[in-house]
Amino acid sequence: MSFRRFWAMLKARNLEFFRDRSAFGWNFLFPFLIVAGFGIIFGGKTYTEYKIGVFPHSPGIVRADQINMPDQFRKTRYLKFIGIPSAAEGLTKLKYHKIDFLLRIGNPPYEYWVSDASPKGYVVEQLFKASFISPDVGSQTEKKEIEGSSIRYIDWLFPGILAMNMMFSALGGVGYVVVRYRKNGALKRLKVTPLNAFEYLTAQAISRIFLLMFTLVVVWTGCDLIFRFTVAGSYADLAVVFLIGSLSLTALGLILASRGTSEEFTTGILNFISWPMMFLSEVWFSLEGAPPWVRNAAQIFPLTHMLKAVRRIMHDGVGLMEVSVEITILSLMTLTFLVIGAVLFSWNK
Amino acid sequence: MAAIIEIKNLVKKFGNVVAVNDISFSIDQGICFGLLGPNGAGKTTTIEVIEDVIAPTSGEILYKGKPRAASFRDEVGIQFQNNALLNFLAVRETLETFQCLYQNKARIEELTELCQLTEFLDQYNDKISGGQRQRFLLALALINQPEMLFLDEPSTGLDPQARRNLWGLIQKIKTEGKTLILTTHYMEEAQHLCDEIAIMDYGKIIARGTPQDLIRRYSQYVTVILPKKHFRFSPHELSLPYHEVKDTIEIMTDNVNTCLDQLLSYHIDLSEISVRSPNLETVFLNLTGRKLRE
Numbered sequence: 001m002s003f004r005r006f007w008a009m010l011k012a013r014n015l016e017f018f019r020d021r022s023a024f025g026w027n028f029l030f031p032f033l034i035v036a037g038f039g040i041i042f043g044g045k046t047y048t049e050y051k052i053g054v055f056p057h058s059p060g061i062v063r064a065d066q067i068n069m070p071d072q073f074r075k076t077r078y079l080k081f082i083g084i085p086s087a088a089e090g091l092t093k094l095k096y097h098k099i100d101f102l103l104r105i106g107n108p109p110y111e112y113w114v115s116d117a118s119p120k121g122y123v124v125e126q127l128f129k130a131s132f133i134s135p136d137v138g139s140q141t142e143k144k145e146i147e148g149s150s151i152r153y154i155d156w157l158f159p160g161i162l163a164m165n166m167m168f169s170a171l172g173g174v175g176y177v178v179v180r181y182r183k184n185g186a187l188k189r190l191k192v193t194p195l196n197a198f199e200y201l202t203a204q205a206i207s208r209i210f211l212l213m214f215t216l217v218v219v220w221t222g223c224d225l226i227f228r229f230t231v232a233g234s235y236a237d238l239a240v241v242f243l244i245g246s247l248s249l250t251a252l253g254l255i256l257a258s259r260g261t262s263e264e265f266t267t268g269i270l271n272f273i274s275w276p277m278m279f280l281s282e283v284w285f286s287l288e289g290a291p292p293w294v295r296n297a298a299q300i301f302p303l304t305h306m307l308k309a310v311r312r313i314m315h316d317g318v319g320l321m322e323v324s325v326e327i328t329i330l331s332l333m334t335l336t337f338l339v340i341g342a343v344l345f346s347w348n349k
Numbered sequence: 350m351a352a353i354i355e356i357k358n359l360v361k362k363f364g365n366v367v368a369v370n371d372i373s374f375s376i377d378q379g380i381c382f383g384l385l386g387p388n389g390a391g392k393t394t395t396i397e398v399i400e401d402v403i404a405p406t407s408g409e410i411l412y413k414g415k416p417r418a419a420s421f422r423d424e425v426g427i428q429f430q431n432n433a434l435l436n437f438l439a440v441r442e443t444l445e446t447f448q449c450l451y452q453n454k455a456r457i458e459e460l461t462e463l464c465q466l467t468e469f470l471d472q473y474n475d476k477i478s479g480g481q482r483q484r485f486l487l488a489l490a491l492i493n494q495p496e497m498l499f500l501d502e503p504s505t506g507l508d509p510q511a512r513r514n515l516w517g518l519i520q521k522i523k524t525e526g527k528t529l530i531l532t533t534h535y536m537e538e539a540q541h542l543c544d545e546i547a548i549m550d551y552g553k554i555i556a557r558g559t560p561q562d563l564i565r566r567y568s569q570y571v572t573v574i575l576p577k578k579h580f581r582f583s584p585h586e587l588s589l590p591y592h593e594v595k596d597t598i599e600i601m602t603d604n605v606n607t608c609l610d611q612l613l614s615y616h617i618d619l620s621e622i623s624v625r626s627p628n629l630e631t632v633f634l635n636l637t638g639r640k641l642r643e
Contacts, residue, residue, distance in 0.1 A: 004449050005449060005450050007449070008445075008446045008447075008449035008450060009446075011446070012435050012438060012442070012446045013435075015437060015438060015442070016435060016436050016437040016438065019437035020436070020437055181433075181435075184433035185429060185431060185432045185433050186432075186433045186434055186435060188402060188429065188432070189427075189429060189432050189433075189434065190450075191402060192400055192401065192402060192422060192425075192427045193422060193447065193450040193451065193493075194419070194422045194423050194450055194451060194452070195450050348402070348403065
């Protein structure tokens with residue numbers, strides 16, 4: 001291993017990243033746009049919302065106090081009332097799940113329509129029926145608040161978006177780029193120099209890890225200025241977990257980079273790896289209640305373990321010892337991916 | 350002169366296709382060796398096996414009398430035929446990056462001057478013209494002060510001025526005592542630059558020698574060219590070998606005086622006559638045929 005050769009490759013790759021303004025900008029803009037978009041759409045609240053179509057009414061959002069309906073129902077949170085001119089139009093919207101519940105406004109008895117195929121429709125129907133029950137029922141129940149501050153959806157989502165960005169950047173920035181260099185002959189030119197595969201791949205991996213961490217810091221700082229994320233644990237612990245996670249994802253990128261000269265095929269493989277990883281690693285939603293085989297399958301992805309550890313540090317305030325299982329798994333995965341990538345690597349094919 | 354490289358019974362197969370079929374030759378130190386052949390003859394495969402880009406199926410390659418060691422890559426320079434480089438790097442930065450990969454380092458200022466890179470040294474390496482690119486790739490091949498230089502079709506795609514300029518550069522490099530191994534489609538280039546030539550076809554070396562030696566052996570005929578319109582009779586009557594090429598008759602002769610006497614005896618108008626001496630192109634076509642390849 002020659003440090004001089006490794007450093008030359010590292011420097012060249014970093015210059016390429018920083019000078020490719022479109023890719024460079026997108027790396028920062030993409031996660032920021034997603035987080036900002038979700039922040040604006042959900043205003044930091046949960047994203048579950050029930051849509052009630054009311055007719056006859058002019059189209060558009062209707063304020064609850066503008067229509068005649070049971071008071072209890074009117075006061076229920078997370079209900080959105082949408083004006084619809086006719087019953088026929090309302091039924092079409094209900095059929096295509098554009099609304100969850102259709103209600104004729106006016107005096108009792110109220111008429112309503114609901115689709116048996118819609119779980120949200122069922123929930124609204126129960127809420128609607130419950131709104132006619134005497135308020136005395138409330139005395140038989142007692143509301144308890146959860147301890148500590150609640151976690152906003154944006155707080156829960158943010159680490160997922162960052163980790164997802166890291167995943168795409170690691171797989172694409174290493175895997176896709178090396179395949180492109182193999183295809184256009186740049187790797188062949190490097191092969192006939194004293195540079196060896198270990199030096200070249202190490203430079204690619206270290207460069208990508210540096211860029212991932214740099215992007216992470218910039219995006220985190222930028223988003224935090226707007227959303228004021230709550231971090232219960234230590235920032236240093238978060239950085240350690242993100243670093244080990246990026247190592248693991250970059251090592252997975254090296255497997256992708258190890259063979260092939262077709263960018264199209266590599267894109268296909270990249271999608272084959274990244275899409276299930278994105279959906280099963282709880283980037284967007286929790287797998288709570290998913291079938292056991294789905295939850296077990298999610299364990300093969302480094303993103304799952306990285307996100308689990310990051311969210312525990314961020315939301316539960318735990319330290320590195322408490323997430324040592326995730327760190328160990330990520331380290332083992334890194335090692336395995338590196339060995340596979342190194343064994344499979346070819347300069348030419 | 351001692352051989353710098355020896356190739357013994359080299360075979361390279363791609364599946365069932367034999368690209369290089371049991372060839373042996375050696376190259377003396379300090380010469381410019383040309384490998385010629387039609388498309389698909391096996392030139393690039395042979396060169397890439399010698400360069401250690403691809404592994405041979407069988408055979409032996411000796412560099413300075415020994416199998417190639419790790420130091421081989423430090424001592425040779427290579428200019429590939431179609432070669433992309435690292436993106437978003439300027440010419441100077443690319444040279445500096447490659448310089449760091451070697452033990453022996455040429456001075457970038459010297460290379461810049463030798464290969465005339467000054468005007469585009471700070472441009473990105475994918476934003477330069479074809480001629481600039483070939484000079485830059487040559488500079489890159491020289492970045493480690495190599496003892497042996499491989500040039501794979503260095504002037505393909507260049508205009509005549511750029512080609513002549515590149516030839517001048519290669520001749521300068523030759524005077525430094527480096528061994529050059531060159532593949533080319535241009536016979537004029539080979540004749541101009543090479544001390545020794547091997548012609549390959551169907552994976553075999555079919556002729557080898559100095560350019561003059563090959564011309565003497567494989568193309569003793571001078572070509573006498575006349576417009577077809579001056580022949581009031583069939584050229585058959587001349588009893589000399591000939592070809593019809595577009596509106597001309599090309600007569601092959603080993604004695605120009607006899608041929609001219611014969612033409613005059615037939616009262617043929619010689620005002621538009623041209624005479625072509627034997628050259629490598631005729632050698633090449635005589636050896637590999639005139640049928641289109643690929």
